[in-house]
Amino acid sequence: MHDIRLIRDDPQAFDVALARRGLAPMSSRLLELDDARRAAIQAAQTAQERRNALSKEIGEAMKAKDTARAGALRAEVAALKEAAPELEAREREALAALERELAAIPNLPLADVPDGADENDNVVRSVYGAPPEQRPDRLQGVDAPKQHFELGEALGLMDFESAAKLSGARFVVLKGQLARLERALGQFMLDLHVSEHGYEEVNPPLLVRDDAMYGTAQLPKFREDQFRVIAGGLTREQFEANVRRHAGAGAADPAGQAFAEWQEGGRWLIPTAEVPLTNLVRESIIAEEELPKRYTALTHCFRAEAGAAGRDTRGMVRQHQFSKVELVSVTTPEQSLEEHERMLACAEAVLRRLDLHYRVVTLCAGDMGFAAARTYDIEVWLPGQKAYREISSVSVCNDFQARRMNARCRAKESRQNRFVHTLNGSGVAVGRALIAVMETYQNADGSVTVPEALVPYMGGLKRIG
Helix, strand or coil: CHHHHHHHHHHHHHHHHHCCCCCCCCCHHHHHHHHHHHHHHHHHHHHHHHHHHHHHHHHHHHHCCCCCHHHHHHHHHHHHHHHHHHHHHHHHHHHHHHHHHHHHHCCCCCCCCCCCCHHHHHHHEEECHHHHHHHHCCCCCCCCCCCCHHHHHHCCCHHHHHHHHHHCCCCCHHHHEEEEHHHHHHHHHHHHHHCCCEEEEEECCCCEEEHHHCCCCCCCCCHHHCEEECCCCHHHHHHHHHHHHHHHCCCCCCHHHCCCCCCCHCCEEEECCCHCCCHHHHCEEEEEHCCCCEEEEEEEEEEECCCCCCCCCCCCCCCEEEEEEEEEEECCCCCCHHHHHHHHHHHHHHHCCCCCCEEEEECCHHHHHCCCCCCEEEEEEEECCCCCEEEEEEECCCHHHHEEEHHHECCCCCCCCEEEEEEEEEEEHHHHHHHHHHHHCCCCCEEEEECCCHHHHHCCCCCCC
């Protein structure tokens, strides 16, 4: 969420920053809405001040035994009182209109974010290691590296057909040693981040309320990409009965009212643990000496992939359900940029311990996520695909999410509160790490060597075959 005061102070700078995102100027529209909001507030305040003044005048008239004047003043008070609900409603509507517009505008890029329109304009920051095709200790005897799903299906441990019978497309059933390898990856990442990187492990809910999704900016803009769960079923007959009930009560939109009533008890399946972890500090004031706070969690994540039709339809790259280790930091404004570099290093450490070839890219302004002010992507090399694929995205959001959550901090020597800064990153996506390990450590006989870092988590098993 943006601060309307900053937009008012420098509307041109706001529009220039939006242009870097590929968006048209919006400051004029926002300031018009803010003017309407301020006018509505002023009208309500003026009316209240007038009522207060009239109360004094009525008292004076009563003392003077001027009943005619007192009666006229009471009539004016009654008129103001009658108009008050409309003035209050106008104020609420003006504020809601402004907040709706602000909620749909992405965060502004930091000055050092490269300009560009899409992924083709991202800038490579660093590269780790060499592709396994160029290493004598990898892909021995493998002339044409296979993709992970070819390896998994040949091993009989990756079953997309059964998953489709159970749940449809974009799901997988992992079995035996591959299921254990995925579990090992998640446990290894958690242990690394908790024991060596100082994150606090959290086991958060997987179902969250609207406010939590709004706080991290999944709502309202990305509603179609989410899964919503409603408790209990509703037959057609029950729904139609509810529509008739609302119609009988004079509702303007009976069907809409019936649907809203049904949805009231709903929750959202988290698309990432960023949502519950970041919202741990919502509606709170934290002492600055307690910052930074660092949280990590291994959770299932759920995404509708509404905009991914036809993309990555085979394999595990793009699933409706997947596991991910998330990293979240909450800092003071002064700490956030340094924390961004630290968080990137923590995510990189996972791939280094697994000895996977990867690169880090700085996303251009046009390719960043909605809430990000700057983002680093870690892209791991997949020999089977002969391509780099994102395995972690590490972002600093400044106070963009904190304003939506009303999360603030206070220095010991100050009485003033200010918004915290929030950061999030994958540490890393477990499913994609499994893909990278399988393709990088595949052998000519179709088996997969277990990376050394994971052998203790696999009960000493060194090869899956």
